[in-house]
Amino acid sequence: MTCPYLDYREASGDDSFETARAYCTVAERFVQPMRADICNDRYDLDHEAHCEIYREHEDGTESSGDDS
Amino acid sequence: MSYDAYLGGEPVIITAALTGGVHGKEANPNIPETPEEIGRAAADAEAAGASVVHLHARKPNGERAFSTERFQAITDEVRARTDDIIVQHSTGGTGAPLEVRRQPLRTDPAPEMASLDMGPLNRYDHLTSENTRGMVDSLHDEMVERGIKPELEVFNDGHLNETHQLLDRRSLADPVYATLIFGSGTLTRPRPRNFLNAIDNLPEGARFNTLAFGRHQLPFAAMGMLFGGHVRVGLEDNVYYRRGELAESNAQLVERVADLASLLGREVATTREAREILGLESQR
Ligand code: SF4
Numbered sequence: 001m002t003c004p005y006l007d008y009r010e011a012s013g014d015d016s017f018e019t020a021r022a023y024c025t026v027a028e029r030f031v032q033p034m035r036a037d038i039c040n041d042r043y044d045l046d047h048e049a050h051c052e053i054y055r056e057h058e059d060g061t062e063s064s065g066d067d068s
Numbered sequence: 069m070s071y072d073a074y075l076g077g078e079p080v081i082i083t084a085a086l087t088g089g090v091h092g093k094e095a096n097p098n099i100p101e102t103p104e105e106i107g108r109a110a111a112d113a114e115a116a117g118a119s120v121v122h123l124h125a126r127k128p129n130g131e132r133a134f135s136t137e138r139f140q141a142i143t144d145e146v147r148a149r150t151d152d153i154i155v156q157h158s159t160g161g162t163g164a165p166l167e168v169r170r171q172p173l174r175t176d177p178a179p180e181m182a183s184l185d186m187g188p189l190n191r192y193d194h195l196t197s198e199n200t201r202g203m204v205d206s207l208h209d210e211m212v213e214r215g216i217k218p219e220l221e222v223f224n225d226g227h228l229n230e231t232h233q234l235l236d237r238r239s240l241a242d243p244v245y246a247t248l249i250f251g252s253g254t255l256t257r258p259r260p261r262n263f264l265n266a267i268d269n270l271p272e273g274a275r276f277n278t279l280a281f282g283r284h285q286l287p288f289a290a291m292g293m294l295f296g297g298h299v300r301v302g303l304e305d306n307v308y309y310r311r312g313e314l315a316e317s318n319a320q321l322v323e324r325v326a327d328l329a330s331l332l333g334r335e336v337a338t339t340r341e342a343r344e345i346l347g348l349e350s351q352r
Contacts, residue, residue: 008129015094017093017094017129017130019128019129019130020129021092021093021094021129021130022129022131029094030094031094032090032091032092032094032095033089033090033091033092033126033130033131033132034089034090034091034132034162034191035192036131037131037132037163038163038192038195042163043161043163043164043165043168044163044164044165045163045195049194050163050192050194050195051192051194052192052193052194055194
């Protein structure tokens with residue numbers, strides 16, 4: 001199941017794209033393409049297990065959501 | 069490979085890693101993502117001095133794609149737009165199962181080279197790209213069946229052990245070609261002494277390629293060239309030209325290391341010379 005915080009948007013703030021891209025409504029920014037596979041639970045990936053932004057949001061703690 | 073090899077003047081192979089699969093246009097809008105953009109970027113990189121392009125595939129929205137069909141569309145564009153560049157497909161894929169990661173090897177024609185990750189790599193806070201030995205062997209064996217030369221991606225010193233162990237399990241055609249990777253996280257710390265240690269611990273006769281992420285890309289390319297190795301640059305590994313200034317293109321990064329090679333007295337390898345060094349037979 002896709003993460004409930006995932007949205008697809010063509011623009012946000014100063015960023016805009018021709019094709020709608022994965023946007024995290026918790027971190028309030030576009031996410032890296034590799035992270036988008038986690039958001040979508042593709043392949044062997046699962047947002048509940050693998051995304052620290054989701055996990056920390058659900059725990060009620062802050063996340064840096066650093067995509068590095 | 070050594071400082072003597074540098075003095076001996078073997079041409080330097082420049083690999084351009086054009087797009088990758090981790091970050092995309094959200095990090096630098098100049099990253100090519102569509103087959104056409106990747107094809108144009110390959111042509112510009114070739115004109116700037118690259119003899120190898122390292123390719124990943126993406127969907128129209130920039131997300132990762134692994135299917136043979138998507139790699140076919142990209143490799144067709146690259147081959148149509150370039151003169152003679154060596155095509156190298158990635159088989160990397162954090163979180164993707166083996167059957168998915170085999171797909172880039174199955175284009176027609178097969179890529180001349182493909183990357184082979186030598187072991188695990190942590191991603192984000194709760195994810196590891198596993199790259200088990202079984203997976204490495206399976207990908208390697210399919211590469212051999214299809215006449216594809218593996219480019220061994222050595223993320224850290226433990227992967228140097230894995231490289232030696234792969235040579236115990238499998239017989240690889242000469243020369244073994246390993247990319248030494250420096251950066252943060254699971255990668256070898258980007259320090260000159262670690263670079264020297266890594267090249268000292270390569271298998272006898274191996275040739276190496278030098279890859280460092282972000283601001284380490286240029287200094288490690290310089291070290292790679294001084295110690296007789298080859299270099300990889302491109303927007304997959306580094307989105308900046310200099311601190312605070314996004315790179316305009318892959319070609320801009322290739323051109324800079326080509327200029328550096330010539331300042332250091334190393335010729336930039338033509339595609340023909342690169343094939344000779346790597347032991348490839350021309351497909352083009
Ligand atoms: S980044 Fe994490 S929290 Fe945000 S949409 Fe993706 S999986 Fe959900």
